[in-house]
Every structure is written in C-alpha cells, then in structure tokens.
Amino acid sequence: MRRFIVLALVLLSGCTFFEGPQHRRYRSSLVEYLYPGEIHAQETRPAQLQLPLKIGIAFVPAEPQPLDPQQEERLLEIVRKSFASRDWVGEIQLIPSSYLHPRGGFDDLEQVARLMNVDVVALVSVDQIQYNDPTLLSILYVSVVGQYVLPGDRNDTRTLIDVAAVDVQSHAFLLRAPGSSRISGMAAPVDVERRLRHKSDEGLRLAMLDLTKNLDTAVVSLKTSVAEGRRRDIDIISRKGVSFRAGGAMDPVSLVLMLIVIAAAFVPMRRAR
Amino acid sequence: MNRIPWLTVTMASLSALLAGASLGGYAQYDRAALLRGEVWRLVTGHFAHWSFAHLAWDVLAFLILGALCERRRWLFASVILGTALIVSMFLFFCCPEVAMYRGLSSIDSALWMWGVFIIGERHVSLALTMLALFIAKVMVESFGVALFADGFTILPVLHLLGALAGFCGSIAEHKIAHFSDATLHSDGQRDRVRRRRDESAVVGGAV
Numbered sequence: 001m002r003r004f005i006v007l008a009l010v011l012l013s014g015c016t017f018f019e020g021p022q023h024r025r026y027r028s029s030l031v032e033y034l035y036p037g038e039i040h041a042q043e044t045r046p047a048q049l050q051l052p053l054k055i056g057i058a059f060v061p062a063e064p065q066p067l068d069p070q071q072e073e074r075l076l077e078i079v080r081k082s083f084a085s086r087d088w089v090g091e092i093q094l095i096p097s098s099y100l101h102p103r104g105g106f107d108d109l110e111q112v113a114r115l116m117n118v119d120v121v122a123l124v125s126v127d128q129i130q131y132n133d134p135t136l137l138s139i140l141y142v143s144v145v146g147q148y149v150l151p152g153d154r155n156d157t158r159t160l161i162d163v164a165a166v167d168v169q170s171h172a173f174l175l176r177a178p179g180s181s182r183i184s185g186m187a188a189p190v191d192v193e194r195r196l197r198h199k200s201d202e203g204l205r206l207a208m209l210d211l212t213k214n215l216d217t218a219v220v221s222l223k224t225s226v227a228e229g230r231r232r233d234i235d236i237i238s239r240k241g242v243s244f245r246a247g248g249a250m251d252p253v254s255l256v257l258m259l260i261v262i263a264a265a266f267v268p269m270r271r272a273r
Numbered sequence: 274m275n276r277i278p279w280l281t282v283t284m285a286s287l288s289a290l291l292a293g294a295s296l297g298g299y300a301q302y303d304r305a306a307l308l309r310g311e312v313w314r315l316v317t318g319h320f321a322h323w324s325f326a327h328l329a330w331d332v333l334a335f336l337i338l339g340a341l342c343e344r345r346r347w348l349f350a351s352v353i354l355g356t357a358l359i360v361s362m363f364l365f366f367c368c369p370e371v372a373m374y375r376g377l378s379s380i381d382s383a384l385w386m387w388g389v390f391i392i393g394e395r396h397v398s399l400a401l402t403m404l405a406l407f408i409a410k411v412m413v414e415s416f417g418v419a420l421f422a423d424g425f426t427i428l429p430v431l432h433l434l435g436a437l438a439g440f441c442g443s444i445a446e447h448k449i450a451h452f453s454d455a456t457l458h459s460d461g462q463r464d465r466v467r468r469r470r471d472e473s474a475v476v477g478g479a480v
Contacts, residue, residue, distance in 0.1 A: 244371065245323065245375075245426070246373065246426050248377065248432060262337065
C-alpha cells in the first residue's frame with residue numbers, strides 16, 4: 001500500500017512549470033519595407049503598363065525570414081502560376097529574397113527591378129501569429145503524467161499571406177490579394193513546440209490555398225477594371241502601343257489659337273458692314 | 274451666326290449630362306458590349322468623357338465649332354452622326370486592341386475641317402492658318418504629347434478620320450449650295466420666259 005501511495009505521489013505531482021498565455025509572431029511588413037520612415041502624401045502618377053508585362057516576384061524582406069526556403073519556393077510558385085496563365089504577361093522572374101533589403105523603400109525596389117529588368121513586382125508578405133493559452137485542464141499539469149499526456153493548452157494560429165503588385169516606375173498599387181487561415185488545437189505542454197511548428201506549416205498551407213483563389217480573381221479583375229475605366233490610375237498599353245482606353249481630346253492651346261482665327265475671320269466682316 | 278445653334282447646344286448638353294449623371298460607362302464605346310449587341314455605343318461613346326478636363330475642353334471646342342458650322346441643321350446632324358459612326362466602325366474593325374473609347378474630339382475635328390472651308394469663303398489666309406493649326410495639333414499628338422490625357426491614349430488617326438468626314442461635309446454643303454443656286458437661277462430663267470410668253474400673248478391678243 002505504501003509503495004502504491006509513493007508511486008501515486010510521484011506520478012501525480014511534479015515541480016511543474018505553469019506558464020501563462022504566450023504568443024509568437026513571424027512578420028514581414030510591406031508597409032515597413034516600402035515606407036520605412038513616415039508615410040507622406042505622395043504625388044500619384046498614372047501607371048502605364050506596357051504589354052506584355054514583365055513581372056518580378058519577391059518576398060518582402062524581414063529579419064528573421066518567416067518562411068523556410070521550401071515554403072518560400074512553394075509560395076512563389078503559387079504566385080507565378082496565377083500570373084503565368086495570362087496572355088498579357090510576358091516574363092516572370094523570381095527575385096531572390098537576398099536581393100532586397102529590409103526597410104529599403106521604393107529606391108531599393110527600383111534598383112532590383114532595373115537589375116532584373118521587370119516593370120511590375122509582386123511582393124509577398126507573411127504575417128503569422130500563434131497563441132498558446134492554458135485552459136482549465138492545465139491545472140492537471142501539477143502531475144508528471146498531466147504534463148506529458150493531457151492536452152490542456154489551446155493553441156491558435158492565424159496566418160495572413162498578402163500579395164501586392166506594384167508598378168515600379170509610378171509606385172502605383174496594381175492589385176492586392178490576401179490569403180488567410182485560422183486553425184486551432186490542443187496540446188500537452190511537452191508537445192507545444194512541435195504542435196505549434198506543425199500548425200504554423202498547416203496555417204501557411206491553408207493560407208496559400210486561399211491565396212491561390214483570391215489572387216486568380218484579383219489578376220482577372222485587374223484587366224477588367226482597367227478596361228472598364230474603374231481604375232483611372234492605370235493605363236494598359238497594348239503590344240501595338242495603343243491604350244486599352246482611348247479617347248480624343250482637345251487641348252487648350254490649339255483651342256485658343258483656333259478661337260483667335262475664327263474671331264479674326266468674323267470680326268472684320270462686321271466692321272465692313 | 275446670329276441664330277442660336279440649337280443642335281450644338283443640345284449635343285453639348287448631352288455630353289455634360291452623361292458626365293454629370295455618371296452614365297459614361299453605359300454610353301462609352303465598349304468593344305465587349307458592342308459584341309453583346311449594345312450598338313448605341315457606336316454613337317453615344319463620343320459624348321462620354323474620361324474626366325472633367327477632358328469633357329470641358331472637348332465641349333468648349335464643340336460649342337465654338339458647332340456655332341460656326343450649324344447652318345443647315347440636317348446636314349450638321351448628318352455630319353456628326355456620320356463622323357461618330359465612321360470613327361466607331363474604324364475602331365471596331367481596325368483597332369481591336371482598343372477596349373474603350375470616349376471623347377467628342379473626332380467630331381470636333383470634323384467640325385474643325387468644315388470650319389476651315391466656312392472661313393475660307395471669307396478669308397483664305399485665315400482658313401489656311403486654321404488648317405495649319407489642325408495639322409500641327411495632329412502632329413503634336415502623334416509625338417505622344419497631349420495635355421489632359423492622363424489615363425488614356427489619344428489616337429491622332431481618329432482625328433484625321435474626323436477631319437475627312439468634315440471635309441466630306443463641307444463638300445456636301447458646297448454642292449447643296451451650288452444646287453440651290455442653280456435651281457434659283459433656273460427658276461428665274463423660267464419666270465422670265467413665262468413672263469415674255471405672257472407679254473407676247475397679251476400683245477397678240479390685242480392685235
């Protein structure tokens with residue numbers, strides 16, 4: 001009986017660590033990269049996109065990088081596929097992460113775009129936040145068994161992948177497509193790290209799936225919205241050098257000169273009368 | 274020039290109305306919509322505009338040139354309708370890459386060329402100056418320099434096409450005027466012959 005009590009005490013007690021809520025975040029911010037200082041109102045120029053477009057795809061640089069090389073490659077491939085199937089897209093270049101510098105701004109982007117000979121850069125940013133919170137079951141962590149067996153911690157992984165295509169010359173945002181996911185689960189304290197890593201991968205995978213759908217829609221609607229005149233800040237110039245949106249305009253200089261000629265033609269006639 | 278050019282005023286108002294009521298999207302030349310059967314866009318597209326500045330300068334030119342050219346209303350309406358249709362058909366068949374088109378300037382170009390001939394009836398040198406201005410304008414546009422044309426491309430070829438329509442309009446007006454004069458002339462001759470017959474009949478009767 002004594003042996004049983006001792007064994008029970010050993011199993012049910014332990015110098016447990018009882019940690020409160022924790023969270024971790026992996027983040028690469030597009031705004032921080034493109035506007036490293038304060039965001040000032042900038043004069044916007046209409047973007048003129050010469051078809052076929054030369055597109056570069058890159059990750060927004062961050063320290064540390066939120067994704068491992070395999071995940072990066074998978075994500076870049078998704079973005080590449082969304083653009084590759086369009087007849088108005090010519091070349092697509094994958095820009096290595098190391099080419100861009102954190103908080104580099106548009107100057108950094110322009111340099112890389114010149115180097116890679118691209119007109120438009122699709123910047124991919126990732127924001128993932130993971131929460132790990134104790135629940136009522138966490139009280140059982142006082143036992144050694146509890147810490148190993150009982151999944152008393154609730155974890156929550158929220159992922160947002162954002163793709164923003166920027167016209168390098170005019171700094172105009174052409175399109176934006178998000179992909180998001182949210183997954184949650186329970187884990188025992190000793191398994192939390194492994195579970196969070198797994199959930200991180202799973203969250204990215206689901207966000208990528210969501211992104212694929214949204215990016216396809218955004219890319220299709222870009223051309224339509226430009227052609228329909230909803231995007232006045234963008235003009236698409238066809239392979240023949242003609243805009244999707246054409247118009248005829250009179251300019252004030254020739255109008256004034258014309259008015260002078262007409263007036264000159266009619267005013268002396270009245271005097272002659 | 275003394276009477277009110279009602280057609281010009283009405284058409285200029287239509288342009289302002291389309292812009293004010295944001296109906297440009299329903300009126301513009303839209304290749305995809307045309308293929309769906311919305312054929313009114315062949316004409317109404319010329320009365321829609323991309324921006325306020327675009328509208329203002331186009332309509333101002335239209336008012337000035339319309340006041341100059343609106344002498345025979347049916348001919349004026351025919352030239353405008355003809356120019357709109359010719360330019361739209363040219364866009365449709367020869368420029369398939371142009372998805373949208375807005376602007377009165379092709380019609381303005383037609384009236385400009387017509388105006389050259391109207392002014393030429395009074396001052397040949399001024400007419401030539403006006404023609405030179407038009408050519409200079411088209412040349413400047415050909416080099417891609419255009420004010421108030423942000424977000425769209427100006428197609429100088431459409432202005433030349435409009436000018437051609439205006440030239441045809443001025444020839445038509447000249448022919449009509451010539452025909453009317455000839456008719457009046459022949460009517461006068463007929464009257465004179467009839468008067469002589471009547472006079473000779475009166476003289477014969479008296480004899």
